[in-house]
Amino acid sequence: MKTRRMFWLIAEKIENLIDSGLYPPGSRLPPERELAESFDVSRPTIREAIIALEVMQRVEVKTSSGVYVLENPKQKEQETLDKVSAFELTQARALVEGEAAALAAQSITAEELSALESTLNVMKSGVGAEAADREFHLIISKATKNHAILLAVENFWELRDTLPQVKNAYANVCSQSDKDRLLEHQAIYEALKGRDTQAARLAMHAHFNRLINALFDMSEAQALEEVRKKTTQTRDLYSLNHLLAKH
Template sequence: MPAYAADSSAEITAALGSMPAGSAVSGVATRLLDLFTSGQVAPGTRLPPERELASTLGVGRSAVREALAALEILGIVDVRPGSGTYLRGTSSELLPQTLRWGLLIGERNTAELLELRSGLEIYVARLGAARLTDRQLATLGRHVDRMRASVDDLKAFVQADLDFHHALAAGVDNQVLLDMLQVVRSLLRVWADRAVHDQAHAVRALEEHDAVYQALLRRDPDAAASAMATHMATASARLSETPRA
């Protein structure tokens, strides 16, 4: 479907339709994002006025105003006083921001986020066995060595753990996967602080990371995925059992 011209309020409001009963700021933002990422709205398009959007969606103007303010913070729209609100980028450029927003406005179900992270990490490990260069593998090895040297310093251990996972994800050269993992990790910030409770947990986590690393060194996708699945299962269990602050 062709993108709307730069000044096509009627087409945009027609495409939006009405909101389900009870929806507010997050619902408005989600509906707008669905439209923006559909490819129907060209970058630089001026959006309909707040009053028109509120009437079309069946919500108050304050909900529209707050949703647009949030989208501006994310860099999705550009609010120009006295001129209007304009879409900033193409649908592909908006994907990382909309993914982040979509997770943030939804119910933050830790169990579901853990399942998503586990699946992504396992897939990354499988890809890594085939894609990582010798230099990237050496970097992972140094992170494992840092973990080994800091089992009695949990703060340093956790940082080395995070660096290992980030380096592995970055090494598979798939920006969408990396974006998704970064979003999920940001929503599981408590993970970084509480995934390892004591030295015994650190030792076990070290063994699990080393198993992943050894499988990657052997260029064995099945073994790498299996080792990461084992690590994700124990790490997820530790976080799930941790009381919330």
């Protein structure tokens, strides 16, 4: 137990040195002997620490070459997340949730239909509509009886609620379309209630298609506003009005 605690401690120290920039991605760690002397531990402890770092995908051991530092997988993941746009997320949701609705139409229970109807009533009231929206989609995902689909949809909502670029875009669009959203959810509900696979898929696609178009409209409006601001700034810069005002 003591040995295990020691090599994890050394692995953590080496990882901290990597994160500090002392050993950047692509660089080679010092030889095992030097690391052992530097941390005042045995070489077997260093070997165990390196194995731990390899499992964590922080280093790569190349036979007869040495131990090389890899890019931080968490940083790579974050860089990928930063590139996810509201358009990409909405398209992905449409593809997955369209099929989820079609599948759910075959297996949804009376209890799940009742739960969906309850979320519609909440949306109609206007109080707690956002939470009801999320619950509506998750109920359908659960109704598929497919845990992988449920996990995917839960992850989509996590991205929707945590990625700033997506969260802001959705907030601007959803706040202006409560009526449309309610009608679209009602159409999805009726298709599921009727056990109509194709209608459920189309209703879900229609819901996301309207959302994508709304996102484009918002993006265009923002772009036009940005152009207007730049034009105004340029006009002010080169305007001769201040000279004419003297006469």
